[in-house]
Amino acid sequence: MKYKKVFAVFISILISLGLTGCSHQKNIDNTGHAEEVRIPMILTVDPRTGNKNEEDVITAFNKEYKGRYRIDVEWMLQTEEEYRTNLKRLNVTDELPAIITDLRMLPAFYQLMLKDQRIEDLSFSINRDEEWKNMIEPAVLEACTESDGSIYLAPLSTAFYSCSGVFWNEQLFRQAGIETFPKTWEEFWNCCEKLQNSGITPLALHTEGTAWAPMLLATAELADSKEGAQFMDVLYPDSYQNESGLQLAGTLKRLFQYTTENAMYNDFDVSYQNFVSGKVAMIPNGYWMIDQIPESMESSVHFSPFPGNKLISSPETFGWGVVSDYSEKVKKAAVVFLKYRTAFNLEQKEELLGADSKNNSPLLNDYIKAYTENPQIVPNYQVKWNSVLQEKTLGEIIPKLVKNQITEEEFVRQADESIHQCEIEK
Numbered sequence: 001m002k003y004k005k006v007f008a009v010f011i012s013i014l015i016s017l018g019l020t021g022c023s024h025q026k027n028i029d030n031t032g033h034a035e036e037v038r039i040p041m042i043l044t045v046d047p048r049t050g051n052k053n054e055e056d057v058i059t060a061f062n063k064e065y066k067g068r069y070r071i072d073v074e075w076m077l078q079t080e081e082e083y084r085t086n087l088k089r090l091n092v093t094d095e096l097p098a099i100i101t102d103l104r105m106l107p108a109f110y111q112l113m114l115k116d117q118r119i120e121d122l123s124f125s126i127n128r129d130e131e132w133k134n135m136i137e138p139a140v141l142e143a144c145t146e147s148d149g150s151i152y153l154a155p156l157s158t159a160f161y162s163c164s165g166v167f168w169n170e171q172l173f174r175q176a177g178i179e180t181f182p183k184t185w186e187e188f189w190n191c192c193e194k195l196q197n198s199g200i201t202p203l204a205l206h207t208e209g210t211a212w213a214p215m216l217l218a219t220a221e222l223a224d225s226k227e228g229a230q231f232m233d234v235l236y237p238d239s240y241q242n243e244s245g246l247q248l249a250g251t252l253k254r255l256f257q258y259t260t261e262n263a264m265y266n267d268f269d270v271s272y273q274n275f276v277s278g279k280v281a282m283i284p285n286g287y288w289m290i291d292q293i294p295e296s297m298e299s300s301v302h303f304s305p306f307p308g309n310k311l312i313s314s315p316e317t318f319g320w321g322v323v324s325d326y327s328e329k330v331k332k333a334a335v336v337f338l339k340y341r342t343a344f345n346l347e348q349k350e351e352l353l354g355a356d357s358k359n360n361s362p363l364l365n366d367y368i369k370a371y372t373e374n375p376q377i378v379p380n381y382q383v384k385w386n387s388v389l390q391e392k393t394l395g396e397i398i399p400k401l402v403k404n405q406i407t408e409e410e411f412v413r414q415a416d417e418s419i420h421q422c423e424i425e426k
Contacts, residue, residue: 037333038072038099042086044078048269049292054101057344061337069333071099079269081106081209081391093117096323098334104153105316107236108387108422114152119321125335132339135346143217143316150223153319154338157346159377160353162318163311164216164286165370167293167363171199171300172281179302185221188307192258195281202258204271204283207398210390213271214379214398216253216284220306223378232379236386240415249401249408264399279346290363303366307374389418 044053058071061277074097076083084320085104090096103119107351112118112337128134133141135157144155168181173191176198186274192202203268205214222228222244231237231244239245260274261419275283276294284306293301305311320341322334357365382390400406406414 026040028322036067037069037329039069039099039330039334039337040072040074041099042074042076042090042097043073043101044080044083046292047077047079048272050088051056051291052402058339059342060344064340065336071337079267081267093346094325096325098323098326098330099320099337101320102317102324103321104319105382106194106387107383113321114146119152120331121150121152122154122322122335122338123149126151126154127146129339131226132342135295135313135342140315143314144319153316153321154335155315155319155342157342158349159313159315160349160371161287161345162225162315163313163371163375163377164284164380165305165311165367166217166282166304167275167282167289167301167303168282169278169297169300170302171279172278176200176281177191181302182307183309185224189254201260201274201280202282203255204275204280205255205263205267206268206271207264208267208395211283211394211398212268214252214255215394216312217255217306218248218307219381220310220312220378221249221251221312222285223376224308224357229376229378232384234380235384236419237384238419240412241409242412243413245415246408250412252411253408254403256398264402265395290361290367291384293363296360298363301363303363303370305370306378309373309375310378311356311370311375312378312380313344314315314383316384317380386418386422388422389415391419393421394417 006048017076041058043055043058043342045051046053062070076086078086080102083103085107087096087100088103088109096118100119103113126136126141136155137158139157140155140157141151145151146154166181168207172195173179173181176195178194180189195202199296203213203217206212207214223232227246228244234404239247239292260280262270262274269346270281271283272285272289272292274280277371278294278297290303318336322331322338324331326334352360352364357368393414397411398404401408401411
């Protein structure tokens with residue numbers, strides 16, 4: 001990546017935030033020198049790959065602002081679900097870092113943070129800074145803006161990096177006599193049958209966490225109808241005991257006819273291993289998994305939108321918040337970083353889309369093609385549905401549904417119980 005233009009992009013924010021000027025405005029250490037402002041943050045190390053998530057933007061920022069600001073990262077080897085659980089604990093013990101990620105993936109916790117005024121409203125900083133605001137795609141800014149105009153999550157510049165579709169193994173497809181990824185849901189189910197009849201497990205699924213993989217597929221299919229798409233657009237549905245809820249349950253049950261024996265009671269990391277080991281033909285996930293595909297598989301793995309030319313995306317899930325407990329100098333420094341991140345992301349996108357496709361991996365070109373061919377964007381259920389349903393109920397009722405211990409009607413009834421439980425927990 002090229003970073004030489006980043007400093008020019010950001011110098012204006014120093015002025016607009018009042019972080020430049022006379023020396024008495026700076027924090028001075030006992031030697032008479034300006035002290036570097038440290039911005040505490042927790043980021044994860046991917047347990048599957050050992051990669052430090054977001055390391056590139058952290059390294060670039062710390063280099064650009066050396067001596068003035070520094071993101072002081074505590075790297076933790078944990079899954080995304082573990083990180084999110086940790087956020088709740090740190091909130092109770094008043095140990096949250098200055099910048100937090102993934103907050104919008106926890107709807108009830110996010111609302112609690114707003115109610116308790118635990119994170120900063122960034123709307124003034126963004127709206128008065130035309131340079132920053134103009135970096136952000138209107139749809140992304142809208143997704144991160146509350147109904148009263150508040151902005152608690154500083155967004156990336158683009159929805160480009162936030163989309164999910166299906167990764168599939170071309171070699172396994174060909175073994176089953178399948179040349180291309182299915183374009184319709186009827187073709188998708190026929191594809192699953194052909195793979196299974198050829199002795200190939202079609203899908204990598206799981207039930208723990210928020211049941212991410214099967215829920216991606218089930219909600220993408222649900223959005224294939226007008227009524228289903230409208231249901232997916234509802235924030236916190238007041239009931240799942242309707243046609244859309246029953247269809248979702250039926251699709252989930254059907255999906256698990258085509259998966260591995262260890263899909264039950266395991267998290268996404270097991271699904272991922274099943275796919276990258278070549279045991280399974282398909283796994284739904286997003287852009288971020290491109291870098292997690294082993295080099296030995298790069299020539300055989302492709303990315304496609306869900307049948308019906310759908311991608312699942314909610315760009316607000318990539319917004320990062322500033323915790324209110326910190327001093328003004330730390331919070332202002334955190335805002336400098338968040339603008340930097342927006343511009344860093346914009347430059348990444350422009351370089352990527354402007355580069356010669358011959359220099360990209362086939363998998364990356366697949367993703368670019370999927371994103372640029374006018375897909376239907378389906379909202380991510382994780383920002384639309386209550387936390388109890390996602391983090392507890394689904395993990396309990398999907399296995400029961402698959403094992404025929406409950407019916408589709410009982411599934412949606414128990415989903416409705418999660419709504420009442422969520423209200424109690426509030």
